[in-house]
Structures are given as C-alpha cells and as structure tokens.
Amino acid sequence: MLLPEQISVNMQTDYSEKGGCVKTILVAIDFSDATPPAINHAANLAAQFKSKVWLIHVAQPEPDFVGYKAGPQHVRDQVAHEIHREHERLQILEQQMREKGLDASALLIQGPTQEKILQEIERLKVDLVIMGSHGHGAMRHLLVGSVTEGVLRKAPCPVLIIPCHHNAH
Numbered sequence: 805m806l807l808p809e810q811i812s813v814n815m816q817t818d819y820s821e822k823g824g825c826v827k828t829i830l831v832a833i834d835f836s837d838a839t840p841p842a843i844n845h846a847a848n849l850a851a852q853f854k855s856k857v858w859l860i861h862v863a864q865p866e867p868d869f870v871g872y873k874a875g876p877q878h879v880r881d882q883v884a885h886e887i888h889r890e891h892e893r894l895q896i897l898e899q900q901m902r903e904k905g906l907d908a909s910a911l912l913i914q915g916p917t918q919e920k921i922l923q924e925i926e927r928l929k930v931d932l933v934i935m936g937s938h939g940h941g942a943m944r945h946l947l948v949g950s951v952t953e954g955v956l957r958k959a960p961c962p963v964l965i966i967p968c969h970h971n972a973h
C-alpha cells in the first residue's frame with residue numbers, strides 16, 4: 805500500500821515551459837506495483853500545472869452464472885467485500901494526495917476496464933491520462949490483451965505510460 809510519505813512532488817522540473825495546459829489528469833489505478841510510480845508522476849504534474857487529479861479504479865463486473873441472475877449469495881458477498889476494500893484503498897490514495905496540497909478525487913466504477921476508462925476520459929474532459937505499465941511479455945499480451953495499449957490507442961488525449969520498475973521521485 806502506498807503510504808503518505810511515499811508520494812513525492814519534485815518542483816525542480818518546470819513542466820509549464822513545455823507548452824500546453826493540463827487542467828485535468830486521470831490516473832488509472834490497479835493497486836499493483838505500477839500504481840506508486842503512476843501516482844508520483846501525476847502528483848508532480850498536478851503540482852506544476854495546478855491540475856485536478858482523478859484517481860480511477862475499475863472493479864471487475866460480477867461474473868455471470870448459468871442459472872442465476874446475479875450469482876450465488878456467497879459470491880455476491882465476496883465481490884461486494886472486495887469492492888468495498890478497493891474503495892477504501894482508493895480513498896486512502898485520494899487523501900494522501902490531498903495532504904500534499906493537490907486537488908484529487910477518487911472514483912471507483914465497475915465494468916470492462918478499458919471501456920470504462922475511455923468513458924471517464926470523455927466525461928471528465930481529461931487532458932492527460934497516466935497509467936502504469938506492468939511490462940508483461942508478448943505472449944501474455946497476445947492471450948489477454950492490454951488495457952494500457954487499448955487506452956493508448958483510443959484515448960482522445962495524451963497518455964503517459966509509466967513502467968512499474970521506474971522509480972518516480
């Protein structure tokens with residue numbers, strides 16, 4: 805879990821001289837090792853541009869069960885517990901950014917990850933998307949695809965991909 809002291813804001817780089825204005829940043833959060841570097845880059849950019857930061861986590865939709873409309877009760881309870889836990893973790897990240905003086909809001913939505921991220925980019929009028937990359941191999945990409953690649957190809961705004969092995973300071 806990302807702790808408050810792990811969010812670092814580096815004011816030495818002046819992004820405002822790079823041209824353009826970034827009013828709204830969306831950070832796609834999956835709570836993996838790719839999350840802290842993506843959040844740190846977003847914090848740096850948001851501090852420079854005085855941007856609004858949206859921390860977005862897409863929870864997987866409930867699985868479909870043959871013969872059940874919403875699935876067995878124990879599975880629904882388990883999914884609800886996991887979504888509640890993810891919501892709490894997202895709220896902690898939002899609070900950590902706010903403690904650093906950043907304008908941040910957390911949003912947990914449920915559904916197909918790539919589709920939901922792209923919908924929120926449009927709805928929130930996002931200027932920049934920041935996503936962590938897990939750097940999985942080509943075989944996994946062929947088998948399951950890549951949310952990051954899909955967002956990169958279809959987003960109407962720039963997408964900054966941060967590799968999870970990159971240490972953001």
